[in-house]
Amino acid sequence: MAQKIEYSEYLKLGQLLNCAEPRSYALGRPSHDEMLFITVHHSYEIWFKQLLFEVDSMLTIFAQPKIQEREMGILVSRLQRMVEILKVLVHQVDVLETMTPLDFLEFRDLLYPASGFQSLQFRLFENKLGLKSAQRMNYNSLPYHQHLAGTGGAQARASEEQPTLFECLEKWLERTPFLQTDSFDFWTSYRQAVEENLNEEDRLMRENTFLTAEEKAKNLEISQRSREAFLSLFDDAEYAKQRADGSWRLSYKAIHAALLIQLYRDEPIFQLPFRVLTAVLDLDALLTQWRYRHAIMAQRMLGHRVGTGGSSGATYLKQSAEQHRIFTDFYRLTTFFLPRSKLPVLPPEMRRSLGFSYSDGE
Amino acid sequence: MAQKIEYSEYLKLGQLLNCAEPRSYALGRPSHDEMLFITVHHSYEIWFKQLLFEVDSMLTIFAQPKIQEREMGILVSRLQRMVEILKVLVHQVDVLETMTPLDFLEFRDLLYPASGFQSLQFRLFENKLGLKSAQRMNYNSLPYHQHLAGTGGAQARASEEQPTLFECLEKWLERTPFLQTDSFDFWTSYRQAVEENLNEEDRLMRENTFLTAEEKAKNLEISQRSREAFLSLFDDAEYAKQRADGSWRLSYKAIHAALLIQLYRDEPIFQLPFRVLTAVLDLDALLTQWRYRHAIMAQRMLGHRVGTGGSSGATYLKQSAEQHRIFTDFYRLTTFFLPRSKLPVLPPEMRRSLGFSYSDGE
Amino acid sequence: MAQKIEYSEYLKLGQLLNCAEPRSYALGRPSHDEMLFITVHHSYEIWFKQLLFEVDSMLTIFAQPKIQEREMGILVSRLQRMVEILKVLVHQVDVLETMTPLDFLEFRDLLYPASGFQSLQFRLFENKLGLKSAQRMNYNSLPYHQHLAGTGGAQARASEEQPTLFECLEKWLERTPFLQTDSFDFWTSYRQAVEENLNEEDRLMRENTFLTAEEKAKNLEISQRSREAFLSLFDDAEYAKQRADGSWRLSYKAIHAALLIQLYRDEPIFQLPFRVLTAVLDLDALLTQWRYRHAIMAQRMLGHRVGTGGSSGATYLKQSAEQHRIFTDFYRLTTFFLPRSKLPVLPPEMRRSLGFSYSDGE
């Protein structure tokens, strides 16, 4: 049995609460709102630490040669936890916004050059999720790692060389064993279903009596573009080209698997993988929202004030909200869904192999 | 100009992030979710520190012999900030709930006897708001301060002797100069308006042709009870009695002032005081919600597990949600509102004195 | 292909937006805030309709003799959707609170006797979830259904005779086939594990050198009570007694299955059922929060104003927050969890039968 421990000792509260030392007080020109500024950033950093802890634990699970099915629930839970944490972080901006620009101005000059752009943990988090170095915007003409003090830059660079959640998901998707079985070839069947569906849509469009000729023409044109988009996915050379130019990041095989999981998510074996993909979409959406809210807040706090080096924080944040997104492939994938009723029907053997070994004869 | 400072140095991140030391890892039986448990409590404590900082700053403002009108906006802003912080703390429970009871059980025994009931900061916060010692529930047959480790108990006891936000508000209300002026005696006028209004309501009830005799009788009975309640407020001996038995806590004069502000809040001089009272209601509601959510969460986490000494945390929290409320008088006060259209009309001199000195002849 | 349809026609916006007719305007004494009052209630009612739609769809799935494993994902999704809807409804109270009591008073008399207690949809929702008629508090000395206008009372009574979500979950749990297999008897194994664990805890307590004699005695006493609680669960006669007196509602077999799912949730076949149980806990917690927030809001809006018949809305709501809870058994169950490391190890055959039929030889 462990030694007794008191609450404040367990949490090292003396040490923790000692970290807030408003400079304006230390320098004899006390500014009330600096404490809030510190508290908000402390809160961010301890939550970033938690996010890193969660993502590291997932990378460890993914590092195994084979992921046990009983670990899928754990992956989903950790991703969903990260989503809940990010929701609180987005909400927390409301608190920071109770500090008005005028109050911020009182102590802003004391912080130079400290800035949230120097948060090592946030950069590590982005890297571990899979943000590519090449994708990153410079800030004040300098790459991100040059903004990190001490050994931060080196640590961030080193983390770029480690496996990322994006890559792990990709490899895990590639290992999905159901893309081609004795009884079912997903890609061939799906292609066929897509073509039948497009043909059927065109036929219905032509026969439609509610639409004007002009509307029909427009819709057929859209349908044609839709056909081209769909077919490009079935053409591996074309996909390779699109991947090379950055439209896609996932491997061709991973794309197939992600589609398979999304489309047949009701099959028992895909129910948890589907939740993994959904949580990843949520994660990406919340990171984006967080950046966007910060951009708006920075604009409110600083207006068009020119930052050191000529860029404004608000502009950087607003652009990065889109440019630093990591999991957009999983969004784009939606383009290629067919409704359930149009999907290829799985042969019974395939269906059985996607179910539980236990069966009372359903 | 201040010396340069980097982000991580400014926030003492090394020291801060070092405070999370999961015992389960230290003791060689790592339990993943302990880190979340620590992070959530760290977040609570740094926000409690911020709440204490805000409430202390308000107590300092209130400690002045006279509060400048230009400080009213500051009081409102700080109260509203506390409200936003409490909203985030309520929301944060969502994150803790991603830890399931089974995961908690893995490391729960390592924490003995550490518990949130040992949070000194939270007790100080309650005391500074105005929670009375006599009002507090015992936990495990012991008064709250005996649960606080080290010098915590003594610090908490000492804080009971300090002025509280409740008392400060009460004194500030008592100083409201408009309760009786040359042209207007609020209490007499209001009593008269209340009586006229009650009489009018009874008359309408008797003449009403839409109600059955039974409904009328019922409504007249309610009206009678309403009359008694109203009149008891106008009887200072009766009020003193009710205050002695704990139905009311505010002084008679403070009650009058709070009513005056609520009823005539549109007058310029009452617009900010009205926002002070509203923010106090919000604060009370959120503290209650926070306790209630924790009660439900404790029940989920521990079920009916018997706590040390026989009480369950869930039960304690659920009861304290109601019993530890501080500003209920301001809720109760609503009972005695008349609609704007029934209020005594302020004489022009009075109205002028509630407006701005600047006037372009409105 | 369907006929073209415009947005406003699809949503019948003309009809929808026509439903808001503030009485105060119709009666010539316009009160601005009545519109908000109507809008908030309209929003509640359309969301209640959606909640009923979701719960009905689940009851239909549960009405089948056997629930397909591929329907488990659907059940989880619909429960989680209900949870998200309830979160918005709890949040929505913030909007209603922008109406101050004084503004409410302006038109309150025009609404007599309309009241949220007359919401048929909310009563149906409670009934369909499984709130028992006997459990319900009277309001103003009358049972709930007598507050419902027109045919509402009869509809509500009729819904009490229909299958409820609670009962459906119970029956589904009872059908869990893994409680006793050739290789594994859950209940016997679990009882043994519980006893070993309690013995081990007592031994550690006695040998502990960090605790005082007094602390040890206290802890052993708690341990003894914990033992009694645990053992009562393993005694079907005792359970039957506790169920008869209302401490438990679920059948003995359903309790076993719920425990099995919670404890072995990592096994593939239990991952979705575990999420069903978690979502049910969330649902219960949110309904309770919603009631509690309304209670606080009613108190703010009306103070201690005596309602028709002598009860106050705030008091009713606050009590019902606890008394009208439906799924508390699933909370209480936590009392009987052992940590994963103390659980009986499943024999390999059992483990296989909880996995997927597909296996690459893991």
Add this chain to the structure above:
Amino acid sequence: MAQKIEYSEYLKLGQLLNCAEPRSYALGRPSHDEMLFITVHHSYEIWFKQLLFEVDSMLTIFAQPKIQEREMGILVSRLQRMVEILKVLVHQVDVLETMTPLDFLEFRDLLYPASGFQSLQFRLFENKLGLKSAQRMNYNSLPYHQHLAGTGGAQARASEEQPTLFECLEKWLERTPFLQTDSFDFWTSYRQAVEENLNEEDRLMRENTFLTAEEKAKNLEISQRSREAFLSLFDDAEYAKQRADGSWRLSYKAIHAALLIQLYRDEPIFQLPFRVLTAVLDLDALLTQWRYRHAIMAQRMLGHRVGTGGSSGATYLKQSAEQHRIFTDFYRLTTFFLPRSKLPVLPPEMRRSLGFSYSDGE
């Protein structure tokens, strides 16, 4: 006394709940999630109606030749209410996101060409706030009003001719009487304070011993640009030019007044006007967030699916989040704040005229 009215009659629930008629059910291919789609949009539309009601009531107040000081509290409350409503609408996206793209695809073809872009109420809301027609993006090569069915386009166009909240705020700001008094000329004093402050900053920079020569040079360059920006504001010809090219929208006089209010917000007479400006910033931020969240959601729901006419909804929404912002001037204004400690001190006469007529000799 008004006639009795029951809850369901008061709210016209029969009519209200009848508005949800899923097409997929009517057409015999029931798709469960269509009901959610309808409910979410119904909720939006009833809240849009409420937002319009609030904004209309503000426009009525602003239409008066002089706004009474006792109406300022009402304006603040209504703006803050709109902010709370928008928060719920942003939150509500969480519910819509429980509908997966695959579920949406099941009935999407039945809705053609209905789309949220056809919401007349939302367009009216934008127009009434002050979105300029010229500022609007086309959607599918057509101006917004051509997407509105029936008389919607004409109604929307007509609303463009009505006074807007933006214009009303501008006129109200222009009427602020304190920009130039006998004892104080705000603009001249402020310009002087700005220059002194810039000079002082440069001097400190030059004397600073903590910075490298390179850093000093960089900072002086920024300071120079800051000086130019500041001075351009004091040059009415330059301001007129910037206004002509669209960098600013507010009149020169309104800009002055908004600055005065922001900088001297602690003076009693500016406390409510300051809250008006703050609520307007909140409103703008929330509208932007709402658009942004919808953009991300549209991308998730539809991927890169080509919309009718070649634009994607996601792209339109993402761009409009920035381009359709209305109150950006109030953000930009922050650029020109000086900290409180550097502000010109108000002469006593001026200060008195910003206070209450009541004074006990403070």
